[in-house]
Amino acid sequence: MAPVLLAAALALPSAAVARPKDAAIDAYVAQAMAKAGSQGLALAVIDDGRVAYVKTYGKRNAQGDPLTPDTVMYGASLTKAVFAWTVLQMVDDGLLDLDRPIAEYLPRPLPEYVGQANRYSAWDTLSDERWRKITPRILLTHSGGFANFYWLEPDRKLHIHFDPGSRYAYSGDGLMLLQFAIEQGLGLDLGLEMQRRVFDRYGMKTSSVIWRPDFATNLADGWDKDGKPEPHDQRGKVRAAGSLDTTINDFARFSAAVASGEGLSPKMRAEFAKAQLPITTATQFPPLQDELPPAARKKGLAAGLGVVTFEGPQGRGFFKGGHNDVTGNTWACVDKTRDCVVLLSNDVRSETVYADLVRFILGDAGAPYDWEYGDQAGK
Template sequence: MYLDQGRLILLVCASLLACSSRFAQATEADPAQVISTPHAIQTLDGSYLPVQTLEKTVTDLMTRSCVTGLGIAIFNENKIVYLNSFGWRQKEQRLPLNVDSVMYGASFTKAVFATMVAQLVQEGILDLDKPVEQYLPKPLPEYDKYRDLANDPRYQRITLRMLLNHTAGFANFRRLNPDKKLMLHFMPGSRYAYSGDGINLAQFIVEQVTKKSVGDLMQERIFNPLHMLNTSMTWQEHFNENLAFGHDDKEKILGHNRRSSVNAAGSMDTTISDFAQFIQSLMQGKILNQQGKDILLKPGITINSVTQFPTLSSATTQDNQAIQLSYGLGWGLFQTPYGKAYFKEGHDDGWENHALVYDDKQIGIVLMSNSANGDSIFKELLEALIKDTYTPWKWEGYIPGACAVGEGVK
């Protein structure tokens, strides 16, 4: 009797040790295991979406639209409750995407940069409404990159707030202008026009004031405190160990640009796991307290353009008046019956990203895709996974679509 009990105890202990070992191996192989995933995700309308249904929806949409790879993070009660990846990081090599695969953040960079700027504003280091020229020891056009503005005195009106809420008057990039020169297309502060050149001028001002590289500032203030170990403003050699490649609309590999210079408009590499940590910290008021979030997410300009791109189109619409579409510092904003929401996209050849947070409901989602087709399923994913029906998907250019017959994720 006692011998049998002893054997039973030994068997139970051995079983527990084996289970513990398997769990440790699974955690090491897939950091998503660290998160205690619920059986269902709470959505905006108060209903619950079973995880099994969520994952079938994702894989069905990816197959329909030839989306090569997709990372997803979902937040309930201001914390990550679901973190997963689907598809391939390098399809031709049959290398699966995982939550620590390094992906291109694209214009997610702008949102993180703006968050860091809000910290500096809160600390009194920067003033959003002070003309940027007043931060400099000499007139802005005396710096090489800004000589083109010498004959347009309107540049003297530009503030950091205008640069960060895309109202400074620049094209997205000067290379898109007919003569490839930097120019103001309208009076600064008068309308919205998304501009990477505007963000890059904000970077120049921040670096002049702080005497530090924005790369170093982001590392010190955002990436290191949040343990974003696979995130950087420039290429790191260890990224090669788990690297995602961008893919075109036919799922052919485009590669991954190894950026050597810091660009606040879009040089950040990151992972779905790391970026989810950033969003969670922002939702919880850790990387910015409530005062800082109020600075970051204060509506600065109402948006009435028909679409976000092309940025300088003068066509207007009232379609987004009901949601009060606007822009804060580096983040788009809108209002819904569920309260306020903030969002940011990231686009480049072979990369499509979207982050959305419903602040009052404490619900959010991040989508990161290494596929040119990624944004063709974003509208449906937002609706299906968190019941978001207010995102201005037409303005975003998120047009649902299927790939040609015979193609798809395999």
Template sequence: MKSSFLILLCLSVLEPAVIAQNQPLSTPAATDRFVTRLMDKAGIPGLSLALIRHNTIAYSQGYGLTKADSTQRVTPATVFDAASLSKPVFAYAVLQLVEAGKLDLDKPLYEYLPYADVAADERYKKITARLVLSHASGLPNWRKNRQSNQLAMRYNPGERFGYSGEGFVYLQKVVEKITGKPINELMIERVFKPLQMTRSSYVWQPAFEADFAYPHDKESQPEDKGRFTQPNMAYSLQTTADDYARFVLAILNAKGLKPATIDQMLSHQRQLPKTFSGTEPLSPGLFWGLGIGIESTPTGDYFWHWGDNGTFRCYVTADRKRGDGIVYFTNSFNGLDIADDMVQQFIGGEHPAPAFLGID
């Protein structure tokens, strides 16, 4: 892919409209130096990168080590925890079910499947798939006691933005009920196989054992790698930067969904506050669509998301109009520290999302 990267980047330099947006590095070697310099500064042991230019994966590369005390290099085939980047992939499958007439975005989920964990609060009967995907379900991110079967509402459904993994768990249960299939099997059938995401799964696969990343703490010390045996649409996706870039391309090219559905996915469903933990003031340029974040700025509109499982952190941003994007995964607590620099270098423009996440 290096030769195509060089050609596409040279073409970008020749386009005045693009050069005003981003200043791509001229060679793969320059890109590699830039990324490794950021990694060294932030203390990130391993990183996998995929760059999209003009609706094509133009460059992919692995950097550093899968485990700090090993000699195994990160490659484009190295599997990482996607963390919350799991959510947009699930949202894509949910919207396929909407297109097929199997799920109504605005029908209360309890009409498909009552949820005993939160049934003591009648407000839950107002939760819909649209509210889950736009993070306005009123459910907390996670219940206080993760082993408890009791789940308390935080807000009235539809009242405000409130990021919620619990909402995705409820929607996962609904999807399994209406399709009659285990969720990972459904994701393989509807997403991974059609998009040729050959190293992706919401549960651990034996094929991952030969090339996967270990998590690292803030001091770059390796920790044990968890191997998910139960799928969770909010965070358990195991994937590669290359595979995830194929998913981003599906959004950019309306593959697997109608263009009108992609329009709805990337529409302004909910305005966000300026900071993740805040409520006011609202950001003039930050919104949530159906399963993914939206930046609307004077320099363009972008869709984005981040992943944070503590010791795996990752980021994606793409510009639908230009067909450009960046996907990167790290095996580090420090992995989001470089998100703003990476996006500015490879996408350019104004991006309020890093500040929303508290990234300096």
């Protein structure tokens, strides 16, 4: 650790402990940001299912405008968790069944949807009949068999690399396929559903999965790993894999709702954070890496629905990240105590101190950042 990162993390707590005082959090964040070279960071703490602390640090753009709790920041793949929460509400309402194949929802076979690549994925390039076995649960657990996105394939076509449901391999295209099934099979607009079921319900007034012009008045640009600034991308299409714009105030509200279970039946809330499928790889990326032998796998690490679950000193927890070249987000929760930490950053370099920050605030929860970030965890 760097010049002590606040005296060896102020003797980092090793198990469930009382939340650090606000001033101690601020001091720790300041040293962590200095260590990472981070220009902007937003933080929220959820204590027993309630928003306990929200604070922003640093700048939202290269002009030096301050990052505020209402600054619009890119949610990146945190979108996937919000999408999963939306889907589980649909299950509660009887609109979807987690284990019914998507083929039974679609009006025609998936490969017949020609020309959808610009909005969804290259469904018309898929000839593997195993797609008919794919269910919403399989897609929410990243076990559809796809690469992250079809355009990362050498031939830029969609392929199924293993039997659907048999192993975890992170896939944005999998979430996009579930969006496609919902919109084509149920005749629903996912953007409107997420607005109604999540953003309106939880008072998230400055969140959307499609660009809104009013976001421009208080918008976070970003910094890449070399410290180069980059403007915020205006995402004009709803994408379940990652088009969320939000604020730390708003995502804190969502996190509190999830921690307390507000908005889902007890059964569906349990499914959300349940260990659905063991994770068998050394790291999250690259997604299609070889599986480890059973004895070498991280014990207790599994796919939840839209999140990753883990077993730690404080019991079951779950977390989700969000990343692009200038964005580094993380959200980690302990189920039993209903405690969470949300970290949104418009500087990707912040990710190097997230493991320390989460542990300082939550105690030793066991969030597996070595698996999430690989060699970059804690550097």
